[in-house]
Amino acid sequence: MLKVGFDNDKYLEMQSAKILERVSLFDNKLYLEFGGKLFDDYHASRVLPGFEPDSKLKMLSQLKDQAEILIAINAGDIEKNKYRADLGITYDAEVLRLIDIFRAKDFYVGSVVLTQYASQASAEAFIKRLEMLGIKVYKHYNIEGYPSEVDKIVSEEGYGKNEYIVTTRPLIVVTAPGPGSGKMATCLSQLYHEHKRGVKAGYAKYETFPVWNLPLNHPVNIAYEAATADLNDINMLDPFHLEAYGVTAVNYNRDVEIFPVLREMLERIMENSPYKSPTDMGVNMAGNCIIDDELVREASKQEIIRRYYAALLQVRKGMLGKDVVSKIEILMRKMNISIADRVVVKPALELEAATGGPSCALELPDGTIVTGKTGKLMGASAAVLLNSLKVLGGISADVELISSTVIEPIQQLKVNHMGSVNPRLHTDEILLSLSVTAVTNPTAKLAMQQLSKLKGSQLHSTVILSHVDTKVFKKLGVDVTCEPKKQSN
Numbered sequence: 001m002l003k004v005g006f007d008n009d010k011y012l013e014m015q016s017a018k019i020l021e022r023v024s025l026f027d028n029k030l031y032l033e034f035g036g037k038l039f040d041d042y043h044a045s046r047v048l049p050g051f052e053p054d055s056k057l058k059m060l061s062q063l064k065d066q067a068e069i070l071i072a073i074n075a076g077d078i079e080k081n082k083y084r085a086d087l088g089i090t091y092d093a094e095v096l097r098l099i100d101i102f103r104a105k106d107f108y109v110g111s112v113v114l115t116q117y118a119s120q121a122s123a124e125a126f127i128k129r130l131e132m133l134g135i136k137v138y139k140h141y142n143i144e145g146y147p148s149e150v151d152k153i154v155s156e157e158g159y160g161k162n163e164y165i166v167t168t169r170p171l172i173v174v175t176a177p178g179p180g181s182g183k184m185a186t187c188l189s190q191l192y193h194e195h196k197r198g199v200k201a202g203y204a205k206y207e208t209f210p211v212w213n214l215p216l217n218h219p220v221n222i223a224y225e226a227a228t229a230d231l232n233d234i235n236m237l238d239p240f241h242l243e244a245y246g247v248t249a250v251n252y253n254r255d256v257e258i259f260p261v262l263r264e265m266l267e268r269i270m271e272n273s274p275y276k277s278p279t280d281m282g283v284n285m286a287g288n289c290i291i292d293d294e295l296v297r298e299a300s301k302q303e304i305i306r307r308y309y310a311a312l313l314q315v316r317k318g319m320l321g322k323d324v325v326s327k328i329e330i331l332m333r334k335m336n337i338s339i340a341d342r343v344v345v346k347p348a349l350e351l352e353a354a355t356g357g358p359s360c361a362l363e364l365p366d367g368t369i370v371t372g373k374t375g376k377l378m379g380a381s382a383a384v385l386l387n388s389l390k391v392l393g394g395i396s397a398d399v400e401l402i403s404s405t406v407i408e409p410i411q412q413l414k415v416n417h418m419g420s421v422n423p424r425l426h427t428d429e430i431l432l433s434l435s436v437t438a439v440t441n442p443t444a445k446l447a448m449q450q451l452s453k454l455k456g457s458q459l460h461s462t463v464i465l466s467h468v469d470t471k472v473f474k475k476l477g478v479d480v481t482c483e484p485k486k487q488s489n
Contacts, residue, residue, distance in 0.1 A: 002049065002365055002455065002456045003049055003292070003295055004049055004050035004291070004292070004295075005048065005049045005050055005290060005291060005292035005293070005294075005295035005296040005299065006048040006049060006050035006051045006286075006289055006290055006291065006292075006296065007050065007289045007290075007291050008050050008051055008052050008055055008289070010288075010289045011051070011055060011059075011285060011286060011289040012055065012058055012059045012062065014285040014288060014289065015059050015283070015284075015285045015286075016059050016060075016062045016063055018283050018285055019032065019059075019063065019171070019204075019206070019283055020063070020066075022202070022204050022283055023066070023170055023171055023202075025202060025274070026200060026201055026202025026274075027199060027200035027201060027202075028170045029170055029172075029194065029199055029200070029201035029202065030170065030171055030172065030201065030202050030203070030204060031172045031174055031186075031187040031190055031191065031201060031202070031203050031204075032171060032172065032173050032174065032203075032204050032205075032206055032283070033174050033183045033184055033187050033203070033204070033205045033206065034056070034173055034174060034175040034183070034206050034207075035183075035205060035206065035207035035208075036207060036208055036209070037056075038056050038057060038060075038098075038173075038175050039053065039054045039056060039057040039101065040053050040054070041053050041054075041055065041056060041208070043209075043223075043227055043303070044208050044209075044286075046299060046302075046303050046306075046479065047219075047220050047223045047296065047299055047300040047303050048220070048286065048290070048296060048299070049292075049295060049296065049299050050291075051286075056206075056208075057105065060107070060173065061105065063171060064106065064107060066169055066170050066171045067107065067108070067169060067171045067172075067173055068108050068109075068110040068167055068168060068169040068171065068172050068173065069102050069107055069108065069109045069110060069173050069175065070110055070111055070112075070113065070165065070167070070172050070173065070174045070175075070186070071095055071098055071099070071109070071111075071112045071113070071174075071175055071176060071177075072112075072113050072115055072174060072175070072176045072181045072182050072183050072186045073091055073092065073095050073112065073113075073114060073115070073176060073177055073181050074091075074114075074115050074116050074180060074181050074182055075114045075115065075116050075117040075118065075120050075123035076116050076118075076120070077091045077177075077178075077180070077181065078090075078091065078092050078114075078120065078122045078123045078126050079120040079121070079122045079123060081122075082178070084177065084178055088467075091177040091178055091181075092122075092126050092177075094177035094178070095112060095177050096133075098175070098177065099112075099133075099135065108169065109135070110136065110165075110166075110167055110168070110169075110172075111135065111136035111137065111138055111165055111166075111167075112130055112135055112136070112137050112138070113137070113138045113139070113140055113163075113165055113182075113186055114126075114127065114137065114138070114139050114140065115140045115181065115182030115185060115186060116140070116141070116142045116182060117139040117140060117141055117142075118141070118142060136166075138162075138163040138164075138165045139162070139163050140162040140163065140182065140185065140186060140189055141161050141162060143158045143159075143161075146158075146185070147258065147261050147262075147265075148261065150261060150264050150265055150268060153265065154192060154265055154268040154269060159188065159189040159192035159193070160192065160193075162189045162193075164190075164193040165186075165190055165193075167190075172190070174186055174187055179231065184205075184262075187203045188203065188262075188265055188266075188269070191203055191266075191269050191270070192269050195269050195270060200270070202270075202274060203266070203281070204281055204282070204283050205255075205281045205282045205283065206282070206283050206284070207282060207284060208284060208286050209221065209223075209224035209227075210224050210225075210235045210250045210251065210252055211250065211284065211286050211287040212238075212249045212250050212251065212279050212282060212284060212287065213249065213250075213287040213288070214250065214287050214290075215250070216235055216236070216237060216250050217334065218297070218300075219296075219297045219298075219300035219301050219304070219335060220296060220297075220300045221235050221250055222235070222300065222304060222331050222334065222335055223300040223301075223303040223304050223307070224252075225327075225331055226303070226304045226307040226308070226327075226328050226331050227303075227307055229307070229311065229324045229327040229328050229331075230311075230320055230324050232253075233252050233253065233254065234252060234253045235250055235251075235252055235253075236250070236251065236252065236253055236256055237249070237250060237251075238250065238251040238256060238277050238278055238279045239256070240256070240259055240276060240277035240278060240279075241276070241277035241278075241279040241280070243277075244276035244277055244280075245276070245277075249277070249279040250279075251277075251278050251279050251282075255278040255281075256278055258278075259277070259278040262278075263275065301335055301337050301341065302341070302342065302458075304328065304331055304332060304335060304337065305332070305337060305338075305339060305341060305342045305481070306342075306479060306481050307328055308325070308328045308329070308332060308339070309339075309481035309482065309483075309484075310481070311324050311325045311328055312325055312484040313464065313482065313484050315484065316464070316484035316485070342458070342460065342481065343363055343369065343458075344361040344362060344363050344369065344458050344459060344460035344481075345361075345460050345481075346361075347361040347369055347371055348360055348361035348371070348460045348461065348462050349462060349483075351371050351373055351462075352462040355373045355374070357373060357374040357380070358373075358374045358379070358380045358461065358462050358463040358487050359371065359372065359373050359374065359380050359461075359462050360372045360373075360380040360381050360383070360384040360459060360460065360461045360462070361384070361459070361460050362384045362385075362387075362388050362457055362458065362459045362478070363457060363458040363459075364388060364391065364392065364453075364454075364457050365453070365455070365456045365457060368391060370384055370387045370388045370391050371384060371387070372384025372385070372386070372387050374424070375424070376424070377404060377407045377408075377411070377424065377425065378407070378424050378425045378426075378430055379422075379424045379425070379426060379469070380461065380462075380463075381426070381427050381459075381461060381465055381466075381469040381473075382424070382425050382426060382427045382429070382430040382469075384459065385427050385430060385431075385472075386401055386402075386430060386434070386447070388450075388454060388457070389401075389434075389447040389448075389450045389451070389454075390447065392450035392453045392454070393446045393447050393449070393450045395443060395446065395447060399443060401434060401437065401441075401443065401444050401447055402430070402433045402434055402437050402444065403437070406433055406436070406437060407425060407433060410425060410429060410433065411423040411424075411425070426466060426468045426469055426472075427468065427469045427472040427473070428468055428469075428471075428472050431451075431472070434447060434448060435448060451476060454476045454477060454478055455476065455477030455478075456477060456478075456479075457476075457477070457478045457479070458478070458479050458481075459473060459478050459479070459480045459481070460480075460481050460482065460483075461480070461481075461482040461483065462482070462483050462485075463482065463483060463485055463486060463487045464482050464483075464484065464485065464486050464487070465480060465482055
């Protein structure tokens, strides 16, 4: 059974109440900038055991009748074909995916805004595509001197040039396919236009990390630094909050650095800034919902190590510079942790040394370590998956769950007809074979019934896993790391 260190129900209740309180402060019109992932927030669920990946969406569901979704996307990102590495899709495709998901959950998606629009050809094509789907599209333009030239920005030559986005509900949730999409600029532009129209609208931020009321060097906050090492985000104490209230609060460098400019913009738009610090702008009750600090600390340290391996992998693929790895190594030293603290690393490497081939080790939620090696019929990841199901089901290690007479025809299909050079079965193929076998084999059926128990397990591979294997383990709730080397060159 998974251990819980975070009260998710309390979080949903406190967070939704805080947002409604903020809406009431601003003439019943609030532009809420959503930082991080609105759903599928697996980082939060890993560092705060008990936090559900779709908690933000569930929280918003309580405000569904008052909320309207506004999606911002940078027109330049469309032109550059920028994509989300975690999903393997472009930002424009992610916008369409977000719209589908929101609508399926019965949320009202009001419109899409293209920020830094400059008549890019691909942006024009995307606009036409959205309009054909019946989605309203607005254009916001690049403002020369942004964000320092406040006089120009807060004027008819700045925000005034942007198209006013028509909204109909009191809570406008501004989200995006990824960072750098212009969420804050969209919110401030709308404030300018709303106040011109006599609507005293407000602005706030919803970001889970860093957690403002946890210590600066709490592992939860350090894990956030590790996750954003490629963005050069650095946690720091909020000097404005300390000066205004005498209370220590944690924020990050970009928000602290931009706050004086942002405060001046708000003063120009609203006459008086409602906020005395960047922490004031946030609506974040996560720190109040931790119920087992030691468990959360350990989970966060493990996340830092996973981020280290992820960075090594991206460097190996040429997607990141080595400086990112160096930053995470410094964070690991600060937390006094190393790769040795990830218990699945050592047994995986030892098995590879003993067998001379790629190997995997998996730690079950109860702490049991299971290993798998590369064989003639299946790869190490498929082997460790089957071995884990045996352990969970109390099935003897000697039992053959899937007959070689079932596997061999699949191998022949892969090599002779599908063009594969690797006859060994991947995890998805093994699971399909096991499910077919389970129809007539009670033991295989018992093994299949254990799949849900893998959630929360930890796996380490001595070679880079295939995209298919990584995807299967993710769906099963298994956190994966691997050595930054390929099985062959």
